[in-house]
Amino acid sequence: MAITARLQRDPFNAQAEADALTKGRTDLGAALTFTGLVRADDGLIALTLEHYPAMTLAAMQAIADQAAARWRDVTGTIIHRHGRLLPGEAIVLVTTASPHRQSAFEAATFLMDWLKTKAPFWKREDHADGTSKWVEAKQADDAAADRWTP
Template identity: 65%
Template sequence: MITTRTQPQPFDTAAETAALTAGRTDIGAVVTFTGHVRAENGLEALTLEHYPAMTDRQMATIAAEAEARWPLLAGTVIHRHGRLLTGEAIVFVAVASAHRQAAFEAAEFLMDWLKTRAPFWKHDGSDWVAAKASDDDAAARWGGR
C-alpha cells in the first residue's frame, strides 16, 4: 500500500526509506525520488497552496492507480506545501516492489501524475507558476484520464 501525505515541514528521506522497508524480506527493489525547488530565473522561494481535502483525495487516487498498474509491495509519497526556499526538498516518492522494473516505472508514473494531476498552486513571489507542457507530455505516456 502506498501512503500519501502533505505537510509543511521538511522530511527525512533516509528515515522514510528505512520505515518503508523495516522488517520486510519480500522487497527486492526500492526506487526513491526527491524533488527540490530549483533556483531558476532569479527564484528565491516558491509558495505552494492547496485545499487539503481535495489534494489528499487526489493523491490517494494517484497512488491507487499506481497500485493497480504495478505489483507494488509498499510506497510513500510526501508533498510539501507552504513557503519553500530554493534548494529545499518539495516532494518525495519511494516505491518498493519485488523487482526493479515495477519500482522504477511506478516511481516515474507517480511523479508524472503528481506534477499534472495533484491540485497544488505555485506562486513564485510575483506570479502564479503555469503548468509546463513538458510535464503534460510526460504524463500523457501513461494514458488514462
C-alpha cells in the same frame, strides 16, 4: 500492496521514510527514493504552494491508488510539501519498493508524472527583483503524464 500519500508543511526525512518502507521486509528486491528540490531558476527566492487540504490529499491518494492497482507488487509513500519553500529545500518525496526493480522505477515515474499534472497545487514564484508570478502548467509535464494513459 499499498502506496500512501501525505501532505505536510514540515520537511521530511527521505532516508527515514525509505527505511520505514523496507524495514523487516525480506520480499523486496528493489527500493527507490526520489526527492524533488526547489530550484533557484531565474532569480527565484521562494516558491509558495497553496492547496485545499482535503481535495489535494484525496487527489494524491487517488494517484497513489492508481499506481498500486497498476503495479500490484509495489509498496510506497508519496509526500508533498506545501507553504513557502526556499531554493534547495525538498518539495516532494516518492519512495517505492518491489520484489523487482522495474516495477519500482515505473511506479515512481508514474507517480511523479501524475503528481506534477494532476495534484491540485497552485504555485507562486517570488523573485529577487520583487516580482511574483503564478506558475502555469507545462506542456512537457502533460506529455510525460500522457504516456501513462492507455
